[in-house]
Amino acid sequence: MRETQTAAELFPAYAESPPDDRAAALRSVADALEAAAGDLVPAAMAETGLAEARLRGELTRTAVQLRLFAEVCTAGDYLGVRIDEPDPGFVLGPRPDLRRLRVPLGPALVFAASNFPFAFSVAGGDTAAALAAGCPVLVKAHPGHPRLAQRTAETVRAALAAAGQPADLLQLIHGQDTGVRALRDDRIAVASFTGSLAAGRVLAKVAAERDRPIPFYGELGSVNPVVVTPAALAERAGEIAAGFVASVSGSAGQLCTKPGFLFLSEGHGLAKALADAAAGVAEHPLLHPGIAAGYTQRRAAVLGAPGVELLAEGTVRSDSGGWTRVTPTLVRIDLAGLEKHRAALLDEAFGPLSIVVDYDPDRLTGAVGDLFPGSLTATVHSGADEDSDWLRDLVATLRDRAGRLIFNGWPTGVAVTPAMQHGGPYPSSTAAGTTSVGTAAIGRFLRPVTYQNCPPALLPPPLRDDNPWGVPQRRSPAGESVHWGRPNA
Amino acid sequence: MRETQTAAELFPAYAESPPDDRAAALRSVADALEAAAGDLVPAAMAETGLAEARLRGELTRTAVQLRLFAEVCTAGDYLGVRIDEPDPGFVLGPRPDLRRLRVPLGPALVFAASNFPFAFSVAGGDTAAALAAGCPVLVKAHPGHPRLAQRTAETVRAALAAAGQPADLLQLIHGQDTGVRALRDDRIAVASFTGSLAAGRVLAKVAAERDRPIPFYGELGSVNPVVVTPAALAERAGEIAAGFVASVSGSAGQLCTKPGFLFLSEGHGLAKALADAAAGVAEHPLLHPGIAAGYTQRRAAVLGAPGVELLAEGTVRSDSGGWTRVTPTLVRIDLAGLEKHRAALLDEAFGPLSIVVDYDPDRLTGAVGDLFPGSLTATVHSGADEDSDWLRDLVATLRDRAGRLIFNGWPTGVAVTPAMQHGGPYPSSTAAGTTSVGTAAIGRFLRPVTYQNCPPALLPPPLRDDNPWGVPQRRSPAGESVHWGRPNA
Numbered sequence: 001m002r003e004t005q006t007a008a009e010l011f012p013a014y015a016e017s018p019p020d021d022r023a024a025a026l027r028s029v030a031d032a033l034e035a036a037a038g039d040l041v042p043a044a045m046a047e048t049g050l051a052e053a054r055l056r057g058e059l060t061r062t063a064v065q066l067r068l069f070a071e072v073c074t075a076g077d078y079l080g081v082r083i084d085e086p087d088p089g090f091v092l093g094p095r096p097d098l099r100r101l102r103v104p105l106g107p108a109l110v111f112a113a114s115n116f117p118f119a120f121s122v123a124g125g126d127t128a129a130a131l132a133a134g135c136p137v138l139v140k141a142h143p144g145h146p147r148l149a150q151r152t153a154e155t156v157r158a159a160l161a162a163a164g165q166p167a168d169l170l171q172l173i174h175g176q177d178t179g180v181r182a183l184r185d186d187r188i189a190v191a192s193f194t195g196s197l198a199a200g201r202v203l204a205k206v207a208a209e210r211d212r213p214i215p216f217y218g219e220l221g222s223v224n225p226v227v228v229t230p231a232a233l234a235e236r237a238g239e240i241a242a243g244f245v246a247s248v249s250g251s252a253g254q255l256c257t258k259p260g261f262l263f264l265s266e267g268h269g270l271a272k273a274l275a276d277a278a279a280g281v282a283e284h285p286l287l288h289p290g291i292a293a294g295y296t297q298r299r300a301a302v303l304g305a306p307g308v309e310l311l312a313e314g315t316v317r318s319d320s321g322g323w324t325r326v327t328p329t330l331v332r333i334d335l336a337g338l339e340k341h342r343a344a345l346l347d348e349a350f351g352p353l354s355i356v357v358d359y360d361p362d363r364l365t366g367a368v369g370d371l372f373p374g375s376l377t378a379t380v381h382s383g384a385d386e387d388s389d390w391l392r393d394l395v396a397t398l399r400d401r402a403g404r405l406i407f408n409g410w411p412t413g414v415a416v417t418p419a420m421q422h423g424g425p426y427p428s429s430t431a432a433g434t435t436s437v438g439t440a441a442i443g444r445f446l447r448p449v450t451y452q453n454c455p456p457a458l459l460p461p462p463l464r465d466d467n468p469w470g471v472p473q474r475r476s477p478a479g480e481s482v483h484w485g486r487p488n489a
Numbered sequence: 490m491r492e493t494q495t496a497a498e499l500f501p502a503y504a505e506s507p508p509d510d511r512a513a514a515l516r517s518v519a520d521a522l523e524a525a526a527g528d529l530v531p532a533a534m535a536e537t538g539l540a541e542a543r544l545r546g547e548l549t550r551t552a553v554q555l556r557l558f559a560e561v562c563t564a565g566d567y568l569g570v571r572i573d574e575p576d577p578g579f580v581l582g583p584r585p586d587l588r589r590l591r592v593p594l595g596p597a598l599v600f601a602a603s604n605f606p607f608a609f610s611v612a613g614g615d616t617a618a619a620l621a622a623g624c625p626v627l628v629k630a631h632p633g634h635p636r637l638a639q640r641t642a643e644t645v646r647a648a649l650a651a652a653g654q655p656a657d658l659l660q661l662i663h664g665q666d667t668g669v670r671a672l673r674d675d676r677i678a679v680a681s682f683t684g685s686l687a688a689g690r691v692l693a694k695v696a697a698e699r700d701r702p703i704p705f706y707g708e709l710g711s712v713n714p715v716v717v718t719p720a721a722l723a724e725r726a727g728e729i730a731a732g733f734v735a736s737v738s739g740s741a742g743q744l745c746t747k748p749g750f751l752f753l754s755e756g757h758g759l760a761k762a763l764a765d766a767a768a769g770v771a772e773h774p775l776l777h778p779g780i781a782a783g784y785t786q787r788r789a790a791v792l793g794a795p796g797v798e799l800l801a802e803g804t805v806r807s808d809s810g811g812w813t814r815v816t817p818t819l820v821r822i823d824l825a826g827l828e829k830h831r832a833a834l835l836d837e838a839f840g841p842l843s844i845v846v847d848y849d850p851d852r853l854t855g856a857v858g859d860l861f862p863g864s865l866t867a868t869v870h871s872g873a874d875e876d877s878d879w880l881r882d883l884v885a886t887l888r889d890r891a892g893r894l895i896f897n898g899w900p901t902g903v904a905v906t907p908a909m910q911h912g913g914p915y916p917s918s919t920a921a922g923t924t925s926v927g928t929a930a931i932g933r934f935l936r937p938v939t940y941q942n943c944p945p946a947l948l949p950p951p952l953r954d955d956n957p958w959g960v961p962q963r964r965s966p967a968g969e970s971v972h973w974g975r976p977n978a
Contacts, residue, residue, distance in 0.1 A: 012885060061581050082908040082929075092550050096898065098908040100929075103888065105921075208697045212862055212915045215922065373701055387946050395947055396501060399592065399938055406941040409585065418965050419571040419587035421939035426701045432594075432936040433704065440571075440589075440937065447921040448929065449888055450910035452895040457876050458884055476907050 001178075001185060003171045007107035007136040008187040010166055015104045015134040017165075018461075019469060022132060023070035025163040029131075030066035032159035033059060033123060033152070040151060044117045047145040049285030049323055054251060055118070062118040065125055065416050068439060069132035076471030078102065078133075078442045079462050086453075087478035095478075096453045099463040102446035104134030105215070106189025109182050111203070113194035114144040114287050115254045121145070122152040122172065125416075125437055126192045126217075126444070133445035135190070136169045140179035144288040149174075180206055190445055192217040194256070194436065196294075197348075197427050204430055217444055218430035219423065221348040222376040223260035224411045225368060227394060230265045230361065231383025232408070240381055241270050244354070245277035247410035249328045252284035253352030254291065257377050257411040260348060262356045263364065271311055271332065274356065278312035278328045285323035286351060292316075292324035295351035299329055302353060305344040307337030311356060328352040335359045335367050342371060361390065369397040374425025374432070377411035378402035401425060403432065490667075490674060492660045496596035496625040497676040499655055504593045504623040506654075507950075508958060511621060512559035514652040518620075519555035521648035522548060522612060522641070529640060533606045536634040538774030538812055543740060544607070551607040554614055554905050557928060558621035565960030567591065567622075567931045568951050575942075576967035584967075585942045588952040591935035593623030594704070595678025598671050600692070602683035603633040603776050604743045610634070611641040611661065614905075614926055615681040615706075615933070622934035624679070625658045629668035633777040638663075669695055679934055681706040683745070683925065685783075686837075686916055693919055706933055707919040708912065710837040711865040712749035713900045714857060716883060719754045719850065720872025721897070729870055730759050733843070734766035736899035738817045741773035742841030743780065746866050746900040749837060751845045752853065760800055760821065763845065767801035767817040774812035775840060781805075781813035784840035788818055791842060794833040796826030800845060817841040824848045824856050831860060850879065858886040863914025863921070866900035867891035890914060892921065 014022075033040065037059055044055045072078050079101045087095040108130040113120035120126075122139050130137045141149035149172060157167035173182060183191055183206050191214060193203055200220035207216035228240055247259050264270055286292045296316055302308060314329030329352065338345055338357050345355060359367070372378075378398035382391060399405050403424030414422055420438030423429035429436075434444045451463060462471045503511075522529065526548055533544045561567050568590045576584040597619040602609035609615075611628045619626045630638035638661060646656035662671060672680055672695050680703060682692055689709035696705035717729055736748050753759055775781045785805055791797060803818030818841065827834055827846050834844060848856070861867075867887035871880060888894050892913030903911055909927030912918035918925075923933045940952060951960045 012889075016885070057581075064580055084904070084906045084908040090904070091553055092546075092905065093902070095904050095906060098904060098906055100908040100910055106889070204697065204702070208693065213693070213919060214915075215920070382944065385944075385946075387944075392947065396505070400501075400595070402938070403936075404939040404941060405943065407943045407947070409942055413582070415573070415579070415584050415587060416581065417573045417584060417587055418963070419573040419589040419939055421589055421937045424938075425936075426703075430702060431704070433932070435937060443922070447892075447914075448910045448924060449891070449913075450893040450908055452893060453898055454894065454896045455871065455874075455876075457874075458881065458896070474907070 001181060003138055003173055004107060004182055004185040004187040006168050006171065007138055010136045010168060011106055014136055014169060017134065019073040019076060021164070022134065023073040025160055025165045026066045026070040026073070026128060026131060028163035029123060029156050029159040030063040032155050034063045036155045040148065040155070043148045043151055044145065047148050048117050048287050050117070050251060058116060058118045061416060062123055065119065066123065066128045068416060069128045069442065072439045072442055073132050076462060076469055079471055080448065081462050081471055081473045082476070083463065083473055084476045085478045089479065098450055098452055099454065099459065100448055100450040101460065101462050103449050105445050105447055106135060107138065107187055108135040108445055109138045109140065109188045109191040111140045111179060111191070111193040111195065112142040112149065114142045114291065115251070117145045117148055120194050122149050123156050125441055127170065129441040130445045131169065133442050135445045138171050138173055138182055138188070140182065141172055141174050146174060183207060184210060186212060188214065190215045192436065192444065194219040197221045200430065215444070216430060217434055217436065219256060219436055220427040220430065222256055222424070222428040223346065223348050223372065224257055224375050224377045224379070225261040225263065225372055226259045226379040226381070227263040227364070227368070227398070228381040229383060229386060229391065231386045232381040233265060233268055235383050237268070237270055238273055241273035242277050243410055245274065245281065245328060247412045248354045249281045249352045250412055252286055252326055253328070254287055254350060255412050257414060259379065259411055260354055262354060263359050263368070264356060266358045266360055268358065274330055275312045278314065278330050281328050283315070283317070283325040283327055285325050291350060295326070295349065298347065298349040299351070299353050301344050302331060302349065302355065305341045307333050307341060309333065314352065326352055330354055330356060332356040332358065335363055338371065339367060346371065365394045365397050369401070372401050374428045375402050376422060376424050376428040377404045377406055379406040379409070379411055381408055403428065490670060492627055492662055493596060493671060493674040493676040495657050495660065496627055499625045499657055500595055503625055503658060506623065508562040508565060510653070511623065512562040514649055514654045515555045515559040515562070515617060515620060517648040517652035518612060518645050519552040521644050523552045525644045529637065529644070532637045532640055533634065536637050537606050537776050539606070539740060547605060547607045550905060551612055554608065555612065555617045557905060558617040558931065561928045561931055562621050565951060565958055568960055569937065570951050570960055570962045571965070572952065572962055573965045574967045578968065587939055587941055588943065588948065589937055589939040590949065590951050592938050594934050594936055595624060596627065596676055597624040597934055598627045598629065598677045598680040600629045600668060600680070600682040600684065601631040601638065603631045603780065604740070606634045606637055609683050611638050612645050614930055616659065618930040619934045620658065622931050624934045627660050627662055627671055627677070629671065630661055630663050635663060672696060673699060675701060677703065679704045681925065681933065683708040686710045689919065704933070705919060706923055706925065708745060708925055709916040709919065711745055711913070711917040712835065712837050712861065713746055713864050713866045713868070714750040714752065714861055715748045715868040715870070716752040716853070716857070717870040718872060718875060718880065720875045721870040722754060722757055724872050726759055727762055730762035731766050732899055734763060734770065734817060736901045737843045738770045738841045739901055741775055741815055742817070743776055743839060744901050746903060748868065748900055749843055751843060752848050752857070753845060755847045755849055757847065763819055764801045767803065767819050770817050772804070772806070772814040772816055774814050780839060784815070784838065787836065787838040788840070788842055790833050791820060791838065791844065794830045796822050796830060798822065803841065815841055819843055819845060821845040821847065824852060827860065828856060835860065854883045854886050857883070858890070861890050863917045864891050865911060865913050865917040866893045866895055868895040868898070868900055870897055892917065
């Protein structure tokens, strides 16, 4: 198709472009998005139903994210440069001059998400990371906000051109069939997706069944269990109830890190506090009819499951403007009930629904380990200075099932920083070794290449001894290999 | 199955074990393998037909590799620790304390290769990397050397036990069906494979279609093109002819980096030198009947393709001991012929066969880019101080299609070092972002986890401020985020 051909043609020159140029382009895009806020935020409100303050904050996050990746470009440690000096005394025979760096994979296909119309959409994290890495980007617009996608793409393209880059480094495509066609296209080298398990599995299969399979980074759903220890409950039950309901209901629960399960020790007595907090939440529209239909169906399945007790029924109401407006639904079940009816209860409910689970401390860790294969996050609320083998076992079990482990806080709200990890074991990610938020996300769009005995004139700048870009170079001196080879000799 | 259950039970304690303990176990295994050389090398000779010197060297490489990963364990930079200090002034709202490290994925399944009965088999690179990372290992023995596999496993298991670790950190399984059953087992978290494209695609599909798909690292074939520039040919034609034939015929061409194509400029006049060099190569047995059948078939297809001219016919002879013994087959075709008959000629021939391609310099780079999707290596022989746009375009094109780019040497012989990359675009690897040789291979068995606001007592040692293991910690100070957020403010 025309767009993939264009991206493939732009790739070689863009891949080789100096980091300062890529950084300038990313900053130009960041500035342009902020300058267009007066146009983009109302466009996003009109198509998503999200609140102005939330969208303004998200646009700022998106701009900051682009500037952060500009810094990553120029800092250069993302290149992972390793230089092995030639070593005639290497224990396995003379070692050649070996120089390794990470290079961009090629044209990237980014499937935009519905729930972050800026930060996980046209100019979102994957786009920023791919452009920083040196990959031209095709974005498949989310059908929930096509006009916003178009305006954002126009803003980005103009900003790229203003920075002296080809506008076509970002191209927008529309429609599911077009997206799948692009994913099958041999010129696409890597793809990312944030959305439902069903759609994600279909796309992962397409990527895997190509003649030349490509990396596919899918974020497919997460239930984000939260465990409150008896000690935490004794210290601050009210605060926990309020924080939980705020985390469940923010953006109408349409966040990938929304806590889907709250584990409270038996006899917690928090039912009324939770119900009261839920009753205080104002109606919020759902993003689009597809989300509304999915939420309505999941909510009915949960409410209909045996052993489920209502804490807050919540509402689902269609208004005359075509929006479905909701308030939080909270239910309660005990651990045995959850285990028994896991088929009905364990899937993610994308919206403001969460399940409170009354637990027996002796059975908790085993059950949690068994029930939750993989989530973006897991959260523990513990008491001040609490420590015990029980707590350590619980933390270890949750750690093996999550990408981020939160203590005494809530999983919603993801910092965009070097140490962030957004992606845990399947199904929260199809590639738990990578992240979709934070500076490490650039790694998704790179692969290592080693130059062996390359004439200095032909080395790429980051591998040269005079290091013109000033990137970090990790050197293995000659002689070191003898140490590795014969530590006991 | 019993073995995966055992591995899953061992995982939590081994994953948390101190790096010094894992390093000691790896060194114990290395020492034990070298001590058992008098037993293992003859066992390998009997089952593989490889020469004693080659196998002794490979055993040394395998031991060195284990010791190298012991160093990686204790050095700790593989953990990729990043610490973001809490920052109340963060532009996107208060930043929590975030600490990221890489943790082991879980029980690993390693499919042994036939052609490196030590270095890519029971105690090979993937096993060393997985054990270093903290993953128990199941090795599916290659049917080409089952007795050696058994003896190696016994040696490894005894050495693990002698180092105070459970012997079951390494378990051996036999048989294709058992291997596939293990790959489907929910307790296996990651798998690696080195072998044929056909088998690799089947296994990749199994891994992708699990209820919970897992990372699958497959090395599925590589043709390793070598290009000789006219200048290099003018300088050292004889040396190139001899080096090429040595690289094609070593270990009977049964190396994943064997040069499958040699590009020589039209009118090179090297036909006789190549034929003479090939004629001087002694017979060498192929590894097993499956390889022999595959080689015989590929060789017939190549010899039968239109436009192919014989340079050295080579021999394929079955002896009374059940071995198929071969000498090198070299053929010649021009670039147009290769393009026309690519269906017959482009697949890897696993054995001592290579195709010499006469090229027109004006058409070379475009054709090479079109013909070769992905190889482990690509090689350029250039003249002293040669530099031109033509050469740079060629190098850039090869770089995008290989994991390692070699200058003025040969691709066979892979150094085990920090800067090595063994894995290029598909089909040479199903995961070109990772390597199967060198210290970076440990990354295959890890995934990142971020701890948010974790009480100090519950932090894993590498993330603690007092850093008891002394690992490298990359810190982002408070205030830095303001720089990232507002470079222009």
